[in-house]
Amino acid sequence: MKKYVLDLKVSALTRLGNQHLLIKCKPSEGNLPPMLPGQFAQLRIDTSAQAYLRRPISIHYVDEQKDEVWFLVQMKGEGTRSLASLATGDILNVVAPLGNGFTLPTSSSERVLLVGGGVGVAPLLYLGRKLREMGHEPTFLLGARSAQDLLQAEEYEALGTLYVTTEDGSRGEKGFVTQHSILQTERFSRICVCGPLPMMQAVARYAYSTGTPCEVSLENKMACGIGACLCCVEDIQEEGHVCVCKDGPVFNINQLKWQI
Amino acid sequence: MADLSVDIAGLRLKNPVMTASGTFGYGLEYQDFVSLEEIGGIIVKGTTLHPRQGNPYPRMAETAMGMLNCVGLQNKGVDYFCTHIYPEIRHIGTNMIVNVSGNSPEDYAECAARIDALDDIPAIELNISCPNVKHGGMAFGTTCEGAAGVVSAVRKAYSKTLIVKLSPNVTSITDIALAVQDAGADAVSLINTLMGMAIDIEKRKRILSIGTGGLSGPCVKPVALRMVYQVAHAVQIPVVGLGGISSAADAIEFLLAGASAIEIGTANFVDPTVTVKVARGIDAYLEKHGFSSVKEIIGLCE
Numbered sequence: 001m002k003k004y005v006l007d008l009k010v011s012a013l014t015r016l017g018n019q020h021l022l023i024k025c026k027p028s029e030g031n032l033p034p035m036l037p038g039q040f041a042q043l044r045i046d047t048s049a050q051a052y053l054r055r056p057i058s059i060h061y062v063d064e065q066k067d068e069v070w071f072l073v074q075m076k077g078e079g080t081r082s083l084a085s086l087a088t089g090d091i092l093n094v095v096a097p098l099g100n101g102f103t104l105p106t107s108s109s110e111r112v113l114l115v116g117g118g119v120g121v122a123p124l125l126y127l128g129r130k131l132r133e134m135g136h137e138p139t140f141l142l143g144a145r146s147a148q149d150l151l152q153a154e155e156y157e158a159l160g161t162l163y164v165t166t167e168d169g170s171r172g173e174k175g176f177v178t179q180h181s182i183l184q185t186e187r188f189s190r191i192c193v194c195g196p197l198p199m200m201q202a203v204a205r206y207a208y209s210t211g212t213p214c215e216v217s218l219e220n221k222m223a224c225g226i227g228a229c230l231c232c233v234e235d236i237q238e239e240g241h242v243c244v245c246k247d248g249p250v251f252n253i254n255q256l257k258w259q260i
Numbered sequence: 261m262a263d264l265s266v267d268i269a270g271l272r273l274k275n276p277v278m279t280a281s282g283t284f285g286y287g288l289e290y291q292d293f294v295s296l297e298e299i300g301g302i303i304v305k306g307t308t309l310h311p312r313q314g315n316p317y318p319r320m321a322e323t324a325m326g327m328l329n330c331v332g333l334q335n336k337g338v339d340y341f342c343t344h345i346y347p348e349i350r351h352i353g354t355n356m357i358v359n360v361s362g363n364s365p366e367d368y369a370e371c372a373a374r375i376d377a378l379d380d381i382p383a384i385e386l387n388i389s390c391p392n393v394k395h396g397g398m399a400f401g402t403t404c405e406g407a408a409g410v411v412s413a414v415r416k417a418y419s420k421t422l423i424v425k426l427s428p429n430v431t432s433i434t435d436i437a438l439a440v441q442d443a444g445a446d447a448v449s450l451i452n453t454l455m456g457m458a459i460d461i462e463k464r465k466r467i468l469s470i471g472t473g474g475l476s477g478p479c480v481k482p483v484a485l486r487m488v489y490q491v492a493h494a495v496q497i498p499v500v501g502l503g504g505i506s507s508a509a510d511a512i513e514f515l516l517a518g519a520s521a522i523e524i525g526t527a528n529f530v531d532p533t534v535t536v537k538v539a540r541g542i543d544a545y546l547e548k549h550g551f552s553s554v555k556e557i558i559g560l561c562e
Contacts, residue, residue: 003292005533044530052325052477053529095293095532221320223327224529228285230305230331231320240313241334 508541
């Protein structure tokens with residue numbers, strides 16, 4: 001897919017709790033290029049003395065009618081925090097779309113489970129929308145520390161069935177996503193996961209034990225985002241070191257060398 | 261438009277802007293963003309005689325105005341380059357230059373000889389300054405004898421333009437530059453990355469997998485500029501300047517300091533179109549100040 005350097009205009013910026021930002025943007029000229037669920041963008045950070053490199057952020061959602069792309073950002077360090085100073089109408093420079101994206105089912109009878117934890121829920125919204133367009137009813141299983149930390153719940157609910165776990169039990173079932181009862185009572189034909197590494201590995205264990213095809217989205221630290229610098233490598237079966245930014249970020253768990 | 265062309269020991273560049281090895285892939289990675297033929301030269305990823313997996317992840321740590329990397333020369337080896345990559349890049353309308361590294365003078369020479377046979381590769385950049393490999397790399401580039409030994413071996417095996425990339429992690433970079441000049445280098449490029457370190461204070465561990473890495477980005481520019489100035493005033497062969505260049509103004513500083521051409525590295529990650537912007541910016545500077553050729557400003561700063 002052709003990649004672009006785009007000047008996007010911020011159309012809305014919303015703080016979600018203390019730690020997260022929802023940035024909606026439109027192209028300042030022309031139209032958005034095609035983007036796939038699971039792909040990401042490299043956001044330019046210009047206002048921080050400490051942060052020099054772009055920040056890889058997944059495509060949260062694409063609203064084709066409005067020609068708008070959404071980014072869900074966890075303000076983790078100085079670079080991502082500086083994005084909070086953006087105002088409506090400001091220009092956000094991004095390189096996109098990058099990476100491969102999740103595999104979409106080919107048959108119509110698939111039951112797809114989308115598992116997300118923390119800010120890792122981000123790419124699953126656009127994925128859920130695409131699945132729905134294809135005639136699937138996506139099932140979301142989202143984990144958060146508490147009800148307040150659960151991001152964009154109503155957006156997911158509007159697209160499919162939503163199950164929630166929180167570590168403090170303030171919403172849904174108490175515990176981690178892998179402890180949710182839905183995993184015991186139902187079977188799925190495919191699982192797509194994005195979240196913290198231990199969570200993805202726990203879901204991968206479940207997928208192995210049930211023989212369910214499973215894809216995970218990795219977030220190795222990267223510099224260029226386009227397969228040039230070879231910093232973000234993952235050591236995968238047969239091929240060795242491949243770039244998460246170019247050959248991922250989505251991998252089938254069978255490709256990975258996780259000790260699980 | 262001013263005449264932007266420069267000459268590096270017989271290697272003709274349409275403009276003085278090249279890409280630093282390891283930051284621009286094989287050029288193809290950037291073809292969506294820039295027309296590659298607008299770049300004076302593309303120095304592709306470091307290539308070795310045998311395939312290398314490179315160092316384990318993590319290989320990168322961001323720093324104030326820069327980054328550390330310890331990629332460790334991951335590449336599929338020179339034979340793979342010749343059979344699979346060269347056919348894909350040979351017709352790109354600019355100078356495609358291969359960065360060559362190795363574990364011994366014999367390795368370097370053998371790798372260089374195989375690339376000498378490729379018609380559309382007009383030059384190599386000899387990497388005697390990689391800080392991220394245990395054997396070879398910087399080990400050769402930090403003594404005059406080691407550097408001269410590798411360059412002599414390669415000079416016998418390689419007939420085209422030989423650029424030698426120098427390490428800044430030395431007491432006197434001019435001594436090394438003079439040694440490789442005497443050993444047959446056609447030009448020198450500098451600087452490779454500065455050895456550095458970053459520590460995660462929560463985990464109380466060094467961030468990079470091998471503990472140390474090479475520092476690059478705008479933070480190294482003043483050091484690089486000083487070294488380019490010193491070397492350009494000491495050697496008779498052309499100097500290619502690099503280290504933190506991210507704008508036309510940065511590039512012009514290096515040209516004024518005595519560099520005949522420049523390379524852009526880490527800045528490609530932040531702005532994939534920076535190379536062509538810098539080339540156009542140099543042209544605008546020359547026009548503004550009434551210079552008809554970029555050659556007029558090379559080494560103009562006393």
